[in-house]
Amino acid sequence: MSYARIQGTGHHLPKRVLTNADLEKMVDTSDQWIRERTGISTRYLVEDGETTCDLAEQASRKAMQAAGVGADDIDLVIVATTTPDRVFPSTACLLQKRLGIHGGPAFDIQAVCTGFVYALGVADKFFRAGSSRRALVVGAETLSKIIDWTDRTTCVLFGDGAGAVVLEASDTPGLLSTHLHADGDFEHLLTTRGGVSEGLPDGADTAYVHMKGNEVFKMAVKTLGRIVDETLEANGLEKSQIDWLVPHQANYRIIEATARKLGLPMERVVVTVAEHGNTSAASVPMALDVAIRDGRIQRGDTLLLEAFGGGFTWGSALVRY
Ligand code: COA
DSSP: OOOEEEEEEEEEEOOOOEEHHHTTTTOOOOOHHHHHOOOOOOOEEEEETOHHHHHHHHHHHHHHHHHHHOOOOOEEEEEEEESSSSSSSOOOHHHHHHTTTTTSSSEEEEEGHHHHHHHHHHHHHHHHTTTOSEEEEEEEEGGGGOOTTTOOOOOTTTTTTEEEEEEEEEOSSSSOOOOEEGGGGGGGEESSSTTTHHHHHHHTTSSSSSEEEEHHHHHHHHHHHHHHHHHHHHHHHOOOGGOOOOOOOSSSHHHHHHHHHOOOGGGOEEEEEOHHHGGGGGGGHHHHHHHHHHTSOOOTOEEHHHHEEEEEEEEEEEEEE
């Protein structure tokens, strides 16, 4: 059997920075409240006209360069996004065109903040089935487009960005296991009001994010705790064998709770939430690339990637880098 191994990574942030001080001028909030409750100081936002595919393209080019591969080498493109450029074609097809990749399957995955972990899980199955030899897997978002910038309970949390990995076929597993879950009974915790087929509520010009923050917090801690156990058990690993936790960057306190569950000191956790905010499907691949490029994550290290999000969805990937 052939397995997937991470060959190269990349990430891209838009230029515009929105600080907590900027938000203080927009809604009734404070830098102190945001930092204490979430750990976030800044987030990056696209300019008008800048799209999810623009961010995905930049991140992908960096990942392909790091992997030393060209467009002709890629036989599968998966983009995890909740904020596609268009209803259709998929952002993956738009990205394929930008990068000059032709012929192989290209599709989007929509699992909100768990999207990138879902995309890795799906890509892994392509490799194990012998259907892909080299894949581009991307998490890219312009969440700022579906944020109600007058709602202080959500607008302080989110940002835009993209992260990408190139996976190559290998005789030994890089993706050791992936674990994907969802429970639609909890869809109301984190959702948009309306959409393409339901239509929009009166007066709304887009389908804005709506969240029961407190309940999401509790659900996140509970499901992530469970998935840590599930992942370790499936691989016959002890907690101490995890070198790095690369978590979804939603809230510093949620990240800390998962690290505690793993018995990992925070020095072994990749944390980008302070600078990036919550970039949904982009958060895990961006954090991964940051820690690979600054030399913290080394070849041979064992990484636990995890995420949770709207759906309610949650998942993990155990990776030997
Ligand atoms: N600035 C100042 N005050 C705010 C605020 C803001 N941006 N947002 C909410 N508040 C207020 C609330 O109105 C509430 O006021 P009240 O006590 O007078 O009613 C108070 O702060 C506490 O609100 P609460 O929602 O209980 O705070 P919290 O400690 O749960 O923190 C979150 C709120 C959103 C930071 C936290 O619940 C969270 O991070 N949840 C998970 C969200 C998440 O991860 N989402 C993404 C999933 S992928």
